[in-house]
Amino acid sequence: MVKKRMFQSSLVMAIITVALMFNPVVFSAEDRTPTEGDHFTLSIMHMNDTHAHLDPMPKMVTAVKEVRKEKPEALLLHAGDVFSGTLYFNEFKGQADLALMNLMDVDAMVFGNHEFDLGDREGGQQSLAKFVEGAHFPLLSTNIDFSNDPYMSALVSPEQVVENPEDGTSYQHIVKEVDGEKIGIFGLTTEDTIDISSPVHVAFNNYQEAAEEAVQLFEQQDIDKIIAVTHMGYDSNPAVGNDLLLAQIEGIDVIVGGHSHTKLEQPVVVKQDANGQEKDPTVIVQAGQYAEYLGTLDVAFDDEGVVVRYAGGLLEVDAYAEDEEAVEVLQPYKDKVNHVMNEKSGATALKELTNPRQSQPGDDSVRANETELGNLVTDAMLTKAQEKFPETVIAFQNGGGIRAPIAKGEMTIGEIISVLPFGNDPVIATLTGAEIKEILEHSVHLAPSEHGGFLHVSGMRMTYDSSKEAGNRVQTMEVKQGEQYVPIESDQQYQITTNGFTGQGGDGFETFAKAYEEGRIKDIGEIDWQQLRDYMVEDLGGKVDPEREGRIIDLAREEDPRNDDDHGGKNGSDGSDDDVDQENENEEKPGEDSDDQKGGVKPDGDSDDDSKKGSDGADSDDSKKGSKSTDDDEENGNQKGLKLGDDSNKHGNRTVQGYENNEGSTATASSDSSGGGKLPRTATNMFTYFLIGSILLLSGGGMLFYRKKADKS
Numbered sequence: 001m002v003k004k005r006m007f008q009s010s011l012v013m014a015i016i017t018v019a020l021m022f023n024p025v026v027f028s029a030e031d032r033t034p035t036e037g038d039h040f041t042l043s044i045m046h047m048n049d050t051h052a053h054l055d056p057m058p059k060m061v062t063a064v065k066e067v068r069k070e071k072p073e074a075l076l077l078h079a080g081d082v083f084s085g086t087l088y089f090n091e092f093k094g095q096a097d098l099a100l101m102n103l104m105d106v107d108a109m110v111f112g113n114h115e116f117d118l119g120d121r122e123g124g125q126q127s128l129a130k131f132v133e134g135a136h137f138p139l140l141s142t143n144i145d146f147s148n149d150p151y152m153s154a155l156v157s158p159e160q161v162v163e164n165p166e167d168g169t170s171y172q173h174i175v176k177e178v179d180g181e182k183i184g185i186f187g188l189t190t191e192d193t194i195d196i197s198s199p200v201h202v203a204f205n206n207y208q209e210a211a212e213e214a215v216q217l218f219e220q221q222d223i224d225k226i227i228a229v230t231h232m233g234y235d236s237n238p239a240v241g242n243d244l245l246l247a248q249i250e251g252i253d254v255i256v257g258g259h260s261h262t263k264l265e266q267p268v269v270v271k272q273d274a275n276g277q278e279k280d281p282t283v284i285v286q287a288g289q290y291a292e293y294l295g296t297l298d299v300a301f302d303d304e305g306v307v308v309r310y311a312g313g314l315l316e317v318d319a320y321a322e323d324e325e326a327v328e329v330l331q332p333y334k335d336k337v338n339h340v341m342n343e344k345s346g347a348t349a350l351k352e353l354t355n356p357r358q359s360q361p362g363d364d365s366v367r368a369n370e371t372e373l374g375n376l377v378t379d380a381m382l383t384k385a386q387e388k389f390p391e392t393v394i395a396f397q398n399g400g401g402i403r404a405p406i407a408k409g410e411m412t413i414g415e416i417i418s419v420l421p422f423g424n425d426p427v428i429a430t431l432t433g434a435e436i437k438e439i440l441e442h443s444v445h446l447a448p449s450e451h452g453g454f455l456h457v458s459g460m461r462m463t464y465d466s467s468k469e470a471g472n473r474v475q476t477m478e479v480k481q482g483e484q485y486v487p488i489e490s491d492q493q494y495q496i497t498t499n500g501f502t503g504q505g506g507d508g509f510e511t512f513a514k515a516y517e518e519g520r521i522k523d524i525g526e527i528d529w530q531q532l533r534d535y536m537v538e539d540l541g542g543k544v545d546p547e548r549e550g551r552i553i554d555l556a557r558e559e560d561p562r563n564d565d566d567h568g569g570k571n572g573s574d575g576s577d578d579d580v581d582q583e584n585e586n587e588e589k590p591g592e593d594s595d596d597q598k599g600g601v602k603p604d605g606d607s608d609d610d611s612k613k614g615s616d617g618a619d620s621d622d623s624k625k626g627s628k629s630t631d632d633d634e635e636n637g638n639q640k641g642l643k644l645g646d647d648s649n650k651h652g653n654r655t656v657q658g659y660e661n662n663e664g665s666t667a668t669a670s671s672d673s674s675g676g677g678k679l680p681r682t683a684t685n686m687f688t689y690f691l692i693g694s695i696l697l698l699s700g701g702g703m704l705f706y707r708k709k710a711d712k713s
Helices: 002-022 057-070 087-092 095-101 126-134 207-220 324-341 372-388 413-419 433-443 510-517 528-539 578-584 681-712
Strands: 040-047 075-078 108-110 161-163 173-178 181-189 226-231 254-256 268-272 278-285 293-301 307-316 344-349 392-398 409-412 426-432 455-458 460-464 474-481 484-487 493-499 521-523 552-554
Touching: 040 057, 040 181, 040 254, 057 095, 057 293, 057 324, 075 226, 087 095, 087 324, 095 126, 095 324, 108 181, 108 226, 173 207, 181 207, 207 226, 254 293, 278 293, 278 307, 324 413, 344 413, 344 528, 372 392, 372 426, 372 455, 372 493, 372 528, 392 474, 409 413, 413 528, 426 433, 426 510, 433 455, 433 474, 433 493, 433 510, 455 460, 510 521
Parallel strands: 040 075, 075 108, 161 173, 181 226, 226 254, 254 278, 392 493, 460 552
Antiparallel strands: 040 293, 173 181, 268 278, 293 307, 344 409, 392 455, 426 493, 426 521, 460 474, 474 484
């Protein structure tokens, strides 16, 4: 009897262990695919943040057409940021994008913040107005006031709610009829546009007030199926609103989002209001960036207009063939862009600027030590950020995002783009000295081996010791004040700039991820490769000759040329190690490694074939990812590409599962995560469960064996 009980206990433990290893995802009733028994099912296609990445667009056209074959009534919505990002925009100011979008039969588009990038130099929104006039679809501007803009004011409808909207006009609220049902659609643009773009005469109103008014206006007309097309970000700065906050407003059924470049592989549902009270469900979707994905969503409504079921996902555009008509339309624009790629930039490299990689740990590498090119890139970042935000004192650039060398001689535009091809555009953040220390510890935690997250710096210098335990390597950190360097104090705040990929937590930077989630990361409305070009031409006078300056020194491998008096001791007010080591807070965690991104911003998986750069400034169609930042072993990504489960993510408690191993950035939060490096968190957990289960089984077996021998004796 005892043996039977022991066997049963062992069996139960084994079953529990196996069940834990599989760790199934629990779906709510709302995750079921809509069925014919529902009152009404609405199908939606969506995209966002395409940013003039037009090489994938012929494939996007095919994807749209194939969905419409099955669902001819499906709406197609664009959540903003068509402008800025590649040479297609520099040359054609949105007209090339428009030519492709008009082929798709778009139903509506909201204005993104980058749609206003040319306002300052044009004395208003001249290029934007030309884009709107030529659009074969309506634009949405529910919280935007264009009345003082000399170009856009005449293109805005004075009516509050418009059925059957006309092409080439901006509206506050529109109504589309689908299968006999009226659908209310409105659009919101981040209020932050005033700081990160050039709206000039354009004003932005409070998103919450505009949304509540929109719901009220639709309901007054007995319209109970309401879509918000937004360019505010899935989880961006709460001070100016985001989709998770918007979803707390009663009456909005679907939010099609953009701005944060988030790749939501599955829809996210919010069922509580701001007070934590139950409300009707709101479904949130977003499709990453750079025309890499076409989002799809089917939503079923009951007779009261309440969402009862939904199903959605992302279609990878690269899996489709190119539409022949779209290829033909794009070709003249593509020819011009390819020509411009070979144009001289106005900058000349006085020597070759290498971009070395290791053949073995300890070799010279852009991912393991200071380089001349790394210093050039970070100097450009800091200088150009300071023009908008003078308080900025430090710049960080992940080594995995620097992708190509620069040859001696005159530089072409294409060469500059090849250095920073992923569109990881600059952001600023306010961090404490303690947080900077955590970030730098992660930067060097694999040294002297390579890591895509190894940070090049400007405006500061540091020493570390790679022979010490990871998490306790940084010995000194100093920030430049005038011509002097002073210690970075752990309790003081410093404004820094980095790229959007790193700023969202790419390459495993958990401190940056936390700052991003808290709304402390802000896009500054610049393009990274353009920053580099303009710095070399405007600030260096076209003569480029960076040096290695001892900004980053590994004390285990080289002497510190600076004496203690010069840099004020170690990193605290008294220069002691205690001020820096901080209890080993950033010790490397099990399964964590360099080039893996954590879990949602997208990666770049491309092999170091940096010659494949496309004319849009990112990798060519083969490597389609735009915001990547690392390489084979690191997928880059600028957006958090989160895979979100139903319960934990409804109210903004995101579950980051691991940077997706794609070649670009976006939809998963990423950097370069392909080769060797950290295992996904799920793999670590599964190994742990397997180990525990094995121990339990061996223990149970041992007990049975012992008992059997005891019985015989």
